[in-house]
Amino acid sequence: MIPKLAFYFALLSLxxxxxxxxxxPEMQRVAVEVEGWMSAAEFTQVFAVAQAAPGPNVLxxxxxxxxxxxxxxxxxALAAFCVPAAALSYSVGGLWDRMRDAxxxxxxxxxxxxxxxxxxxxxxxxxxxxxxxxxRAAIAAASAAAIAATRINPLWFLASGGAAGYxxx
Amino acid sequence: MTREPCQDAPRPPSGLWELYLGFLAIGARxxxxxxxxxxxxxxxxxxxxxxADFAEVLALCQFLPGPNVGxxxxxxxxxxxxxxxxxxxxxxxxxxxxxxxxxxALLYAGHAASPGVRAVxxxxxxxxxxxxxxxAWKLARPxxxxxxxxxxxxxxxxxxxxxxxxxxFVLPVAALAGFAAARRDxx
Numbered sequence: 001m002i003p004k005l006a007f008y009f010a011l012l013s014l015x016x017x018x019x020x021x022x023x024x025p026e027m028q029r030v031a032v033e034v035e036g037w038m039s040a041a042e043f044t045q046v047f048a049v050a051q052a053a054p055g056p057n058v059l060x061x062x063x064x065x066x067x068x069x070x071x072x073x074x075x076x077a078l079a080a081f082c083v084p085a086a087a088l089s090y091s092v093g094g095l096w097d098r099m100r101d102a103x104x105x106x107x108x109x110x111x112x113x114x115x116x117x118x119x120x121x122x123x124x125x126x127x128x129x130x131x132x133x134x135x136r137a138a139i140a141a142a143s144a145a146a147i148a149a150t151r152i153n154p155l156w157f158l159a160s161g162g163a164a165g166y167x168x169x
Numbered sequence: 170m171t172r173e174p175c176q177d178a179p180r181p182p183s184g185l186w187e188l189y190l191g192f193l194a195i196g197a198r199x200x201x202x203x204x205x206x207x208x209x210x211x212x213x214x215x216x217x218x219x220x221a222d223f224a225e226v227l228a229l230c231q232f233l234p235g236p237n238v239g240x241x242x243x244x245x246x247x248x249x250x251x252x253x254x255x256x257x258x259x260x261x262x263x264x265x266x267x268x269x270x271x272x273x274a275l276l277y278a279g280h281a282a283s284p285g286v287r288a289v290x291x292x293x294x295x296x297x298x299x300x301x302x303x304x305a306w307k308l309a310r311p312x313x314x315x316x317x318x319x320x321x322x323x324x325x326x327x328x329x330x331x332x333x334x335x336x337x338f339v340l341p342v343a344a345l346a347g348f349a350a351a352r353r354d355x356x
Contacts (some may be wrong), residue, residue, distance in 0.1 A: 015340050018279015021301050025176040025329040026216055033333065038249060041291060045281075048294030049273050054200045055266020058236035062267065071271065080266070085235020086243045090255060093244045096229050103352075110356045113348030114180040114230060114318040117309045118325025118343070124301030136295050139195070143299030150308045155201035157246035157300060158293045168284060 001069045002076050009061055009080035015069065016085060018116035020057045024123030037068050040130040047127055051158055058082065139164050174261055179212075179219045181249045185257045188249065191215050191263030192242055199266070203238045211245075217243065238262065317355040 008030065016023045024047070031037045038046070046067055050060035058081060065077025098103045128140035141156040142164075182188040191210060199206040204227075212223050230240035242262045246254030276304050280286045314319040325343050328334045 011337070014234055015336055016236075017340065018231065019235070019237045021304070023300070023336060025331050025333075026225050029333055029335065037340035041287075044244075044294035044298070045277070045287065045290045046274075046294075046296055048290045049277050050270055051297040052264055052293060053270035054198065054203075054265065055269065056203045056236045056238050058239060059266055062270060064273055066271070068313040071304065074183060074271065078263075082235065083239065084234065085254070089230065089240040089243045090232050090247055090252075091230065092233065093247060096232075096295065107348055107351035109232065110351040111321075111344065114312055114315075114322040114326055114356065115340075115343045115347055117305050118322040119329065119336075120301050120308065121322070121326050122329035124298040124303075124305060125326070126296030127301065129298075130291065130294075132331065136292070138348075139295045140293055140299030140302060143296040144303035144306065145286045145301050147303035153201045154300050156253060158201075158296050161296020161299070164290040165288045165290075165295065169284070169289035169292075 002073055005065050005068060005073055005077045006080040009077045013081045013084040014088070017112060018080075018119055020060060021123045022116060022119035024060075025119070025126045027061075028126045031068075032065055036117070037064070042067070044127050044130040046051050048158075048162075052087070136165070179216045179222075181217050185250055185253055188246060188254060189257040190260040191217065192258045193264060196237075196262045197265045198278075207238050207241060228307070313354060317350050321350070321356070 003125055009146050012023050012026060032040050032043050036144070043064075047060055048065045050057060050063050053059060058078070060077040061081040062074040066074035069076075096105070115154075124140065124144070128137055139158075140160045146152070146157050147154055182191060195203065195206050198210075208223065211217050217271050218226070226241055226244055226340070227237070230237050230244060233316050239259060239262065241340045242258035246258035247255070248254070277286070281290075288303045303305060309319070309322060312322065321343065325339060328339045329336065347356065
């Protein structure tokens, strides 16, 4: 299972334009629908644990790997996801700066905004509806409105979501 | 530009250990999102980099694949100390959160049989999904008067969330369509 994890997360690394939120729909599709590593509810719970820890949200890859093949699986998934993208950042960092005024760079930047919007919204929808669209989507709607309208630390919205999950369950 | 030493000019870290500790501090404090803490530590507290410079680096790192702030650590580490700098900054950023997340996961695994615990954690995850939706909403605000951009975003959402089509198909198609539209000034 570990070579499969490494291969899959390395591939995912290269299409993770916009970061982890963009690849959540694909990660969930593969983990839940294609490979059957876990249920949709378990995937949302794993994501929740990663959100509750400090640090970059890329840690969710370590938890998906951990769920599949223990701590070793977690470290392999995290490394496989980080290394290809890091190598790319390392090599193109300078080039991108030199091409600041190139028309193709501006076209790519403009094209990526709506694509990222669609990807991130998809990630949110997939995570918020582990059992299809039900009453719990109200929790997601509330936290979406809160983050869009305020500058409060999002940890408070996660904590409120946990409380709502408990009392409304 | 002045040649005199300026007190307000940002000064890069003096060594690998200082760089590592700076990113360790970001990782240790970044509950609820790492980006605000990266800005606070790098720009405001340690003053390693000027605000405008940080914004440029961040824009690049949001465009590149991979974790955004992870990429920031790679790019800045490289700028200051080459490959060793990239490694020091990245490992500093990840070290403490990785311990945290595994500790939380083991704690949760020990209590996952309890329906109450599962309900709380599921609620947290659903709220986290909502944060993504809210973030997408914020990112979409500048697109409000660009119908082609909104159509592209909606097509991506439909394909991924409702069609459950693979990202490895959706990304190349969307990127080509977006690039063509951007070259015609539609986005």
